[in-house]
Amino acid sequence: xxxxxxxxxxxxxxxxxxxxxxxxxxxxxxxxxxxxxxxxxxxxxxxxxxxxxxxxxxxxxxxxxxxxxxxxxxxxxxxxxxxxxxxxxxxxxxxxxxxxxxxxxxxxxxxxxxxxxxxxxxxxxxxxxxxxxxxxxxxxxxxxxxxxxxxxxxxxxxxxxxxxxxxxxxxxxxxxxxxxxxxxxxxxxxxxxxxxxxxxxxxxxxxxxxxxxxxxxxxxxxxxxxxxxxxxxxxxxxxxxxxxxxxxxxxxxxxxxxxxxxxxxxxxxxxxxxxxxxxxxxxxxxxxxxxxxxxxxxxxxxxxxxxxxxxxxxxxxxxxxxxxxxxxxxxxxxxxxxxxx
Amino acid sequence: xxxxxxxxxxxxxxxxxxxxxxxxxxxxxxxxxxxxxxxxxxxxxxxxxxxxxxxxxxxxxxxxxxxxxxxxxxxxxxxxxxxxxxxxxxxxxxxxxxxxxxxxxxxxxxxxxxxxxxxxxxxxxxxxxxxxxxxxxxxxxxxxxxxxxxxxxxxxxxxxxxxxxxxxxxxxxxxxxxxxxxxxxxxxxxxxxxxxxxxxxxxxxxxxxxxxxxxxxxxxxxxxxxxxxxxxxxxxxxxxxxxxxxxxxxxxxxxxxxxxxxxxxxxxxxxxxxxxxxxxxxxxxxxxxxxxxxxxxxxxxxxxxxxxxxxxxxxxxxxxxxxxxxxxxxxxxxxxxxxxx
Numbered sequence: 001x002x003x004x005x006x007x008x009x010x011x012x013x014x015x016x017x018x019x020x021x022x023x024x025x026x027x028x029x030x031x032x033x034x035x036x037x038x039x040x041x042x043x044x045x046x047x048x049x050x051x052x053x054x055x056x057x058x059x060x061x062x063x064x065x066x067x068x069x070x071x072x073x074x075x076x077x078x079x080x081x082x083x084x085x086x087x088x089x090x091x092x093x094x095x096x097x098x099x100x101x102x103x104x105x106x107x108x109x110x111x112x113x114x115x116x117x118x119x120x121x122x123x124x125x126x127x128x129x130x131x132x133x134x135x136x137x138x139x140x141x142x143x144x145x146x147x148x149x150x151x152x153x154x155x156x157x158x159x160x161x162x163x164x165x166x167x168x169x170x171x172x173x174x175x176x177x178x179x180x181x182x183x184x185x186x187x188x189x190x191x192x193x194x195x196x197x198x199x200x201x202x203x204x205x206x207x208x209x210x211x212x213x214x215x216x217x218x219x220x221x222x223x224x225x226x227x228x229x230x231x232x233x234x235x236x237x238x239x240x241x242x243x244x245x246x247x248x249x250x251x252x253x254x255x256x257x258x259x260x261x262x263x264x265x266x267x268x269x270x271x272x273x274x275x276x277x278x279x280x281x282x283x284x285x286x287x288x289x290x291x292x293x294x295x296x297x298x299x300x301x302x303x304x305x306x307x308x309x310x311x312x313x314x315x316x317x318x319x320x321x322x323x324x325x326x327x328x329x330x331x332x333x334x335x336x337x338x339x340x341x
Numbered sequence: 342x343x344x345x346x347x348x349x350x351x352x353x354x355x356x357x358x359x360x361x362x363x364x365x366x367x368x369x370x371x372x373x374x375x376x377x378x379x380x381x382x383x384x385x386x387x388x389x390x391x392x393x394x395x396x397x398x399x400x401x402x403x404x405x406x407x408x409x410x411x412x413x414x415x416x417x418x419x420x421x422x423x424x425x426x427x428x429x430x431x432x433x434x435x436x437x438x439x440x441x442x443x444x445x446x447x448x449x450x451x452x453x454x455x456x457x458x459x460x461x462x463x464x465x466x467x468x469x470x471x472x473x474x475x476x477x478x479x480x481x482x483x484x485x486x487x488x489x490x491x492x493x494x495x496x497x498x499x500x501x502x503x504x505x506x507x508x509x510x511x512x513x514x515x516x517x518x519x520x521x522x523x524x525x526x527x528x529x530x531x532x533x534x535x536x537x538x539x540x541x542x543x544x545x546x547x548x549x550x551x552x553x554x555x556x557x558x559x560x561x562x563x564x565x566x567x568x569x570x571x572x573x574x575x576x577x578x579x580x581x582x583x584x585x586x587x588x589x590x591x592x593x594x595x596x597x598x599x600x601x602x603x604x605x606x607x608x609x610x611x612x613x614x615x616x617x618x619x620x621x622x623x624x625x626x627x628x629x630x631x632x633x634x635x636x637x638x639x640x641x642x643x644x645x646x647x648x649x650x651x652x653x654x655x656x657x658x659x660x661x662x663x664x665x666x667x668x669x670x671x672x673x674x675x676x677x678x679x680x681x682x
Contacts, residue, residue: 006404008433063347064454072438073419081413085440089447092349094454097413097438099426106430113405113435118459256627286597288629 005046018105064094066119075281083302100127108138121148132195148312162308163325171330172205184246188221190254202250236261246274275337289336346387359446405435407460416622424643441468449479462489473536489653503649504666512671513546525587529562531595543591577602587615616678630677
């Protein structure tokens with residue numbers, strides 16, 4: 001049985017990156033003439049068709065929306081998908097979900113696969129690696145070929161398209177201000193590495209709140225986590241080695257881990273240390289104590305993204321280029337991890 | 342722009358069910374001659390192509406696996422998808438996920454959409470409504486046309502295909518036996534309505550454990566939940582109106598709701614009432630008290646399903662019909678909601 005060759009196989013066979021193969025097939029000037037010719041010859045030999053060709057069949061409408069998310073074991077993304085599904089189904093659209101697993105290569109492969117005539121447009125949130133590499137050629141190409149893309153949550157200014165975000169900076173600022181209002185001054189931050197766009201914005205909001213209130217920003221109280229699976233020890237050290245009275249965490253896993261770490265060093269939440277998290281998932285709701293958190297409203301975010309994409313798909317004016325960025329409102333959900341007064 | 346007509350639109354236009362349209366397009370004898378002709382004429386007029394046609398192009402391999410799950414905001418299904426992704430990627434396959442939202446119609450529509458040349462084979466768990474209707478024609482048709490299907494968790498004996506399950510009956514039996522071993526006799530069961538296959542099997546395991554130990558099965562202590570969103574009050578009544586010393590719940594949401602209900606009527610867990618749940622998700626881990634639970638190992642289940650599907654896709658013997666049912670082992674994860682002795 002003759003099998004179709006994939007981007008990955010071409011890359012492996014020619015010992016180049018998937019990004020190089022993808023760019024070569026699109027005649028990108030970033031790639032040397034020699035490499036381009038080699039990749040194109042190989043692709044031709046094995047009958048590989050980039051989505052360039054499929055997309056020229058623009059009259060074929062699939063009534064299907066493709067979603068690319070970084071990971072699935074994450075309540076926030078699951079709620080966004082629910083929101084997309086609901087609005088899409090109301091408008092007679094089906095939804096297909098793929099995962100990048102935070103990998104640039106998987107994001108490229110999934111876009112390539114879906115853009116190949118399977119869907120009409122994308123709703124996506126960038127993988128960590130894509131944000132780190134700042135390589136968005138796969139997305140701009142798809143857009144240039146006439147397929148609309150709506151980005152949500154993890155977005156970039158380097159791609160012109162519709163976007164749905166929350167004001168991460170403001171939401172973080174307000175959360176930290178609420179801690180300062182309760183009299184806390186030694187507030188630690190548990191955040192991601194800077195290239196994760198939402199982590200960076202929330203870090204900036206934290207710093208802004210401290211500065212506005214004339215509190216010195218202490219670098220020792222800012223912990224930037226690279227890998228969530230091995231952060232337990234780092235968070236425990238942060239809490240053990242510093243005199244802190246509150247923690248602001250940029251996601252709920254960091255928040256619940258901070259609570260566990262506090263218990264390990266015999267500190268009570270909220271009596272000794274207050275904790276505020278980000279993203280109102282089931283962990284925040286059912287953890288003990290339950291966690292005060294910034295609610296992102298994933299359902300609303302997904303619904304808005306679907307609405308924007310469908311409007312663009314069904315708009316008659318194909319050349320309209322006024323891309324919008326919608327900002328979804330957040331609010332603080334008060335629970336047991338912060339004092340009531 | 343000419344849009345493709347969908348199954349749903351045909352059904353709406355002719356005022357028949359999606360199932361009727363789907364069966365008519367496949368010449369099912371269950372449908373009257375008159376209806377069949379009407380549906381087929383309409384489909385022809387609007388250029389609708391059932392997957393029958395796409396599937397005849399058997400040489401085209403997509404190296405993509407299609408997954409259909411009942412819902413996404415559910416940690417168990419998310420872990421199964423992670424398990425599938427991991428094994429699929431190792432073998433050079435991509436993965437596409439669609440949701441049935443527990444709806445028969447959406448399951449049919451998603452199968453139709455994906456079988457239309459987008460994927461090579463399915464891994465799926467049945468929607469509640471499909472199990473209730475016992476209508477599996479969309480699945481048997483896909484299989485008859487040569488596209489392999491692997492079912493997991495919610496399966497049916499009415500379809501011949503590869504399956505991956507846990508022994509739900511045995512797992513429930515062992516969980517209830519562990520409660521009896523601690524001296525509990527008044528054990529309530531919070532389960533689903535009977536047509537959900539895994540709920541029924543877990544109910545049977547509960548009954549078997551009681552009978553084996555000569556404990557009378559009291560129907561008042563068995564609560565069958567139809568809608569998880571409005572079960573709080575029912576569970577509270579169960580705990581308030583009966584002298585019980587333990588609860589066995591067939592999923593973690595029922596278990597955590599039982600703990601909340603116990604608190605409402607001033608009973609402590611585990612001092613007054615012990616609770617065992619099913620499915621080791623993040624709720625069980627982070628709830629207060631944390632919940633003793635039957636672990637299903639979704640990662641392993643997904644990995645096994647992917648392995649079975651890929652083996653079938655890459656097998657040379659097309660006519661082999663020895664379908665296998667793999668049983669994944671479960672175990673009890675002991676936490677705070679049951680006494681330690």
